[in-house]
Amino acid sequence: MSIVCPPFAGTIPTKYGQTHxxxxxxxxxxxxxxxxxxxxxxxx
Numbered sequence: 001m002s003i004v005c006p007p008f009a010g011t012i013p014t015k016y017g018q019t020h021x022x023x024x025x026x027x028x029x030x031x032x033x034x035x036x037x038x039x040x041x042x043x044x
Contacts, residue, residue: 007014014025 012024013022
């Protein structure tokens with residue numbers, strides 16, 4: 001049995017093709033990603 005994760009986070013499509021994030025998902029995760037990068041001291 002193969003388990004494949006759906007390409008959605010809630011109602012937001014997460015990717016198109018096999019490797020590209022959708023704009024909607026990138027915008028959705030951007031604040032959390034920025035916060036994580038800030039926490040480790042990575043400059044903008």
